[in-house]
Amino acid sequence: MHIEQPADSQSVSDGTPDAASSGSASQQLDLLRQLLCGEDYQQMVALSQRLTDEQTRQEFFAAIIAEAIAIRNTQDDAIAQSLAPLISDSMHTSIRNDPESVSDALYPVMGPAIRKSITETIQALFDSFNKALEDSLSMRSLGWRVDAWRTGKSYSEVVFLKTLNYRVEEVFLIHKETGLLVHQVAQSLGVSKDADMMSAMLTAIQDFITDSFEVDDDERLASMKMGSLTILLEPGPNAVLAVAVRGNVSSDYRSLLVKTQETCHRRYARQLHEFDGDTSSFRGIDDVLRVCLKEELQKPVEKKRKIPVYGILGLIAVLSGLGWFSYTQYLSDQAWRDFVERLDSEPGLLVRSANNYERTLQALRDPVADSQSFIDEASEKGYAIDWQAYVAVDDEILSRRLMAHLTADTDLEVNDGVLFLTGTMSLEQRADWQRIAAAVPGVKGIDLGKVSITEGEQRERLLGQIAAFHIVYDVSEHVVAASGEQAAMQLVDTLMQLVDSLNPETETLRLTVSGFSDSTGTEQLRRTISQQRADTLRDFLVQQGIPERLIRTEVGDDERIQDIPMEQRRRSIVTVEIKPVDKLRALQ
Amino acid sequence: MIRKKVCMLGAFSVGKTSLISRYVKSLFSEKYLTTVGVKIEKKTLELNGETIQLMIWDLAGEDDFTQINMSYLRGAAGYILVVDPTRPATFQVARDVLDKVKESNMATPTVVALNKADLKDDWQVDEACLAALREQGCETIETSAKSGEGVEAIFERLTLNMMQ
Ligand SMILES: Nc1nc2c(ncn2[C@@H]2O[C@H](COP(=O)(O)OP(=O)(O)O)[C@@H](O)[C@H]2O)c(=O)[nH]1
Numbered sequence: 241m242h243i244e245q246p247a248d249s250q251s252v253s254d255g256t257p258d259a260a261s262s263g264s265a266s267q268q269l270d271l272l273r274q275l276l277c278g279e280d281y282q283q284m285v286a287l288s289q290r291l292t293d294e295q296t297r298q299e300f301f302a303a304i305i306a307e308a309i310a311i312r313n314t315q316d317d318a319i320a321q322s323l324a325p326l327i328s329d330s331m332h333t334s335i336r337n338d339p340e341s342v343s344d345a346l347y348p349v350m351g352p353a354i355r356k357s358i359t360e361t362i363q364a365l366f367d368s369f370n371k372a373l374e375d376s377l378s379m380r381s382l383g384w385r386v387d388a389w390r391t392g393k394s395y396s397e398v399v400f401l402k403t404l405n406y407r408v409e410e411v412f413l414i415h416k417e418t419g420l421l422v423h424q425v426a427q428s429l430g431v432s433k434d435a436d437m438m439s440a441m442l443t444a445i446q447d448f449i450t451d452s453f454e455v456d457d458d459e460r461l462a463s464m465k466m467g468s469l470t471i472l473l474e475p476g477p478n479a480v481l482a483v484a485v486r487g488n489v490s491s492d493y494r495s496l497l498v499k500t501q502e503t504c505h506r507r508y509a510r511q512l513h514e515f516d517g518d519t520s521s522f523r524g525i526d527d528v529l530r531v532c533l534k535e536e537l538q539k540p541v542e543k544k545r546k547i548p549v550y551g552i553l554g555l556i557a558v559l560s561g562l563g564w565f566s567y568t569q570y571l572s573d574q575a576w577r578d579f580v581e582r583l584d585s586e587p588g589l590l591v592r593s594a595n596n597y598e599r600t601l602q603a604l605r606d607p608v609a610d611s612q613s614f615i616d617e618a619s620e621k622g623y624a625i626d627w628q629a630y631v632a633v634d635d636e637i638l639s640r641r642l643m644a645h646l647t648a649d650t651d652l653e654v655n656d657g658v659l660f661l662t663g664t665m666s667l668e669q670r671a672d673w674q675r676i677a678a679a680v681p682g683v684k685g686i687d688l689g690k691v692s693i694t695e696g697e698q699r700e701r702l703l704g705q706i707a708a709f710h711i712v713y714d715v716s717e718h719v720v721a722a723s724g725e726q727a728a729m730q731l732v733d734t735l736m737q738l739v740d741s742l743n744p745e746t747e748t749l750r751l752t753v754s755g756f757s758d759s760t761g762t763e764q765l766r767r768t769i770s771q772q773r774a775d776t777l778r779d780f781l782v783q784q785g786i787p788e789r790l791i792r793t794e795v796g797d798d799e800r801i802q803d804i805p806m807e808q809r810r811r812s813i814v815t816v817e818i819k820p821v822d823k824l825r826a827l828q
Numbered sequence: 829m830i831r832k833k834v835c836m837l838g839a840f841s842v843g844k845t846s847l848i849s850r851y852v853k854s855l856f857s858e859k860y861l862t863t864v865g866v867k868i869e870k871k872t873l874e875l876n877g878e879t880i881q882l883m884i885w886d887l888a889g890e891d892d893f894t895q896i897n898m899s900y901l902r903g904a905a906g907y908i909l910v911v912d913p914t915r916p917a918t919f920q921v922a923r924d925v926l927d928k929v930k931e932s933n934m935a936t937p938t939v940v941a942l943n944k945a946d947l948k949d950d951w952q953v954d955e956a957c958l959a960a961l962r963e964q965g966c967e968t969i970e971t972s973a974k975s976g977e978g979v980e981a982i983f984e985r986l987t988l989n990m991m992q
């Protein structure tokens with residue numbers, strides 16, 4: 241209201257100069273007013289001038305306008321309503337005229353907010369994409385093979401590329417305005433031939449697209465794809481972050497790019513803004529960009545565990561095949577080893593060397609050894625044996641070698657190289673064996689203790705023993721002393737053996753016991769004592785069971801014991817005769 | 829390492845592409861670059877002990893320079909404005925182009941190439957236009973893409989100007 245007041249008075253005073261200039265009548269009126277109003281009139285004129293002068297008016301309002309708006313704003317929203325379309329219009333104009341400055345200003349604020357909402361959207365997208373991918377997994381490896389064949393790459397290379405979700409090969413920071421490369425980092429083997437050219441061309445392409453299609457400046461290219469390589473572009477106010485990627489980056493990665501881009505613009509704001517081609521002022525940029533050189537392996541996809549029937553069957557087939565093979569191999573090995581072992585343990589055969597793979601062996605063979613069965617077996621089983629002759633001295637072979645000399649009723653055994661003979665053989669035969677044993681190598685000794693002699697020889701031996709028998713008496717004595725009794729017992733034993741050897745049908749015995757005496761005493765006395773000596777021995781023999789009818793006693797003829805010293809001639813001896821039975825019968 | 833973007837300007841067929849070819853060893857195939865409409869070449873040179881890398885932009889094809897797309901010029905640190913004095917009309921084109929360019933980048937160093945110096949007998953220099961170009965602060969150097977005369981010199985001159 242009180243703003244309007246001066247406006248009214250302005251319209252009044254507006255007319256005043258016109259009226260004054262119109263003639264003297266108005267001058268007079270003016271004078272009248274001065275007279276009537278005095279000083280008030282002067283002030284009124286001054287006030288009127290202030291209101292008319294534009295500058296003064298502006299100053300007047302400037303002093304109070306902010307407060308005035310504030311006061312009015314507390315009363316109603318008229319100001320907001322009238323200003324809103326105005327501001328909106330002016331903002332549009334402003335943004336249209338200079339979009340970059342607005343977006344530059346908003347960039348740090350908007351970045352994070354937009355990122356959040358985009359992340360969520362992309363995540364949803366990825367979930368569905370992952371599912372599609374999983375469905376195609378069964379065909380995956382087949383596809384890789386086809387890919388490998390198609391591209392001429394090795395299968396493993398294709399698998400490597402495919403099992404990576406993505407790998408960022410190179411990162412470029414490109415100055416937006418000039419298209420010049422600010423900095424570049426690469427994996428050990430970068431993909432671009434020339435990062436400078438790449439940067440310039442990327443920028444040119446961007447320009448080309450922006451020019452060719454009517455797109456806004458903020459709708460610039462976000463990615464380019466060529467084969468397995470994708471160039472992702474993350475534009476900022478003064479620089480474009482470009483990465484060359486193989487595969488599909490995750491949504492995380494996009495936000496990493498945005499963050500990196502923001503970092504670049506925050507840290508190198510001045511350098512980017514005033515960039516004149518000098519890249520040396522971007523200290524530490526390498527580390528900033530290197531963060532983007534990422535690669536991500538594919539997560540192993542959880543597959544439903546199907547029972548791999550064919551796999552198991554195949555495995556069984558392979559295993560049983562393998563088992564059968566190794567089993568037969570084992571058997572054949574066993575047979576071979578067994579063969580070699582048997583051959584080696586066979587007397588007279590000796591394995592020198594055996595080749596288990598070629599199934600060949602070198603063996604020594606004694607001529608008397610039994611090698612034929614081995615030769616047959618070897619030819620049957622395909623073994624090869626190289627024989628060499630040798631003389632074996634083991635007991636078995638020795639006995640086999642000596643066997644050739646055996647006669648009927650005899651046998652032999654070799655034990656530790658000693659030849660044991662059994663059976664009955666003549667003395668001559670025994671002598672032969674002695675020679676053989678000495679001649680055959682390996683025979684260490686001979687034992688004939690168990691060899692019985694022939695009947696004739698046996699009888700002769702008995703007769704010899706009987707002939708050698710005598711009992712010596714003390715002077716004038718005819719009783720058999722203890723020592724004599726022992727000899728007499730031995731004689732009985734020998735006589736019994738002799739009786740046993742007789743053929744009772746045709747043969748019989750006749751014993752003569754002869755008594756002797758020394759030269760002392762008279763002839764009569766000598767005869768008596770000699771007879772007594774013969775009689776006592778006869779009695780002893782009868783006592784021992786020799787039939788009395790077979791025994792005759794006599795005084796021995798001195799002639800028979802001429803060689804014996806006189807003091808030993810006090811003796812009695814036994815003479816035995818074997819007579820034919822008829823003759824005996826005839827005698828009886 | 830200092831990198832600079834340089835743009836070739838001038839009427840069609842004045843020898844812009846020929847000058848670059850003479851100056852650098854081409855890397856990218858012509859065909860690929862024409863698709864995008866621009867040809868970029870790289871040249872590294874040593875000047876006053878500093879290594880400078882020039883990224884030289886050239887418009888592919890025979891564009892009408894009066895309708896030049898300004899995005900192509902964006903960020904350029906220097907221009908080589910090529911004139912073919914055997915065709916006096918190209919002087920006027922050069923003037924127009926320069927006017928347009930200077931609208932946005934007043935101080936960008938520009939060197940004018942009076943090309944086809946090997947055909948000097950056929951030259952018909954538009955002296956008025958030439959004076960106008962010099963007035964705008966452009967140096968002029970006579971070049972021949974054919975003989976190689978002045979080619980190194982003009983790029984070095986421009987580089988020196990850009991480095992100041
Ligand atoms: N004689 C001569 N011919 C030239 C020279 N430079 C370019 N030309 C020729 O001029 C024609 C156009 O050249 P070009 O480089 O394509 O010009 P642009 O359109 O400006 O790129 C071609 O036939 C070139 O052989 C030069 O220095 N001397």
Ligand SMILES: [Mg+2]
Nearest residue numbers: 844845887889
């Ligand atoms: Mg050309």
